[in-house]
Amino acid sequence: MTTQSTELQYLPSDLKRELLPQHVAVIMDGNGRWAKRQGLPRIMGHQRGVDALKDLLRCCKDWGIKALTVYAFSTENWKRPQKEVDFVMSLIQGFLRQELREMLEKNVQIQFVGNLQALPTAVQEEISRSMAATKNNRSIKFTVATNYGGRQEILQACRVIAQKVQEGILRPDEISEELFENHLYTAGTADPDLLIRTSGEMRLSNFLLWQMAYGEIYITDTLWPDFDRREFYRALCAYQQRERRFGKV
Numbered sequence: 001m002t003t004q005s006t007e008l009q010y011l012p013s014d015l016k017r018e019l020l021p022q023h024v025a026v027i028m029d030g031n032g033r034w035a036k037r038q039g040l041p042r043i044m045g046h047q048r049g050v051d052a053l054k055d056l057l058r059c060c061k062d063w064g065i066k067a068l069t070v071y072a073f074s075t076e077n078w079k080r081p082q083k084e085v086d087f088v089m090s091l092i093q094g095f096l097r098q099e100l101r102e103m104l105e106k107n108v109q110i111q112f113v114g115n116l117q118a119l120p121t122a123v124q125e126e127i128s129r130s131m132a133a134t135k136n137n138r139s140i141k142f143t144v145a146t147n148y149g150g151r152q153e154i155l156q157a158c159r160v161i162a163q164k165v166q167e168g169i170l171r172p173d174e175i176s177e178e179l180f181e182n183h184l185y186t187a188g189t190a191d192p193d194l195l196i197r198t199s200g201e202m203r204l205s206n207f208l209l210w211q212m213a214y215g216e217i218y219i220t221d222t223l224w225p226d227f228d229r230r231e232f233y234r235a236l237c238a239y240q241q242r243e244r245r246f247g248k249v
């Protein structure tokens with residue numbers, strides 16, 4: 001653990017516990033740029049990105065945030081060089097192998113969302129194992145979006161619902177927001193209150209399109225491998241200054 005993370009082991013006293021986001025989502029972007037700046041191959045940025053993620057998960061647990069969802073691999077990321085894709089897949093596998101014990105100890109529930117059937121078999125097995133082992137854990141829900149696309153998620157929900165209508169199990173007028181949400185990958189998890197994107201890009205890149213209808217967005221120029229507790233603290237300070245109006249005056 002770094003000096004900084006020890007320093008910020010507990011929720012900083014100027015943050016109001018009652019105004020913390022219940023659910024934080026993160027687009028972990030900028031690994032490639034981080035590596036380039038250090039004169040290293042892109043994959044080294046992904047490697048360091050995993051360290052940043054491990055500490056963010058511990059931090060959320062330490063500070064009392066109940067759900068963390070991170071974007072690890074998008075449906076569009078298959079278009080990257082094969083070597084980079086393979087490396088990201090092996091990092092996911094390695095992460096699960098190394099962290100499962102601590103997740104069990106700390107009562108973390110891990111779940112994966114996305115089109116998981118298209119992932120390499122070894123990765124799928126590791127995912128199933130860790131999801132099954134932690135399914136009753138309740139201190140924090142940690143969701144990893146892998147081969148995830150917001151549009152694909154909405155389409156697969158539409159297909160399942162259409163099938164139910166065709167079979168006469170459901171009437172079209174019964175399709176409510178609540179019913180629709182129950183068919184998304186994220187069923188059972190409340191929408192994110194705060195979405196953080198690192199590396200300055202101001203777009204959603206197909207992440208949580210439905211769920212982010214009213215979520216607050218925080219963008220920092222910091223590259224993902226450099227995102228630490230102090231950066232997270234800044235994001236939470238900014239969030240606590242926001243006025244969430246949900247369309248009201």
Ligand code: IPE
Nearest residue numbers: 028029030031032033034072
């Ligand atoms: C995000 O970092 C990680 C993944 C998409 C897997 P990038 O790899 O997109 O980093 P940049 O945007 O090229 O710097």
Ligand code: IPE
Nearest residue numbers: 027028029071072073074205
């Ligand atoms: C979004 O980042 C996906 C992840 C962080 C996993 P990208 O780097 O793929 O997004 P774009 O290409 O800049 O929109």
Ligand code: MG
Nearest residue numbers: 029030031032
């Ligand atoms: Mg990127």
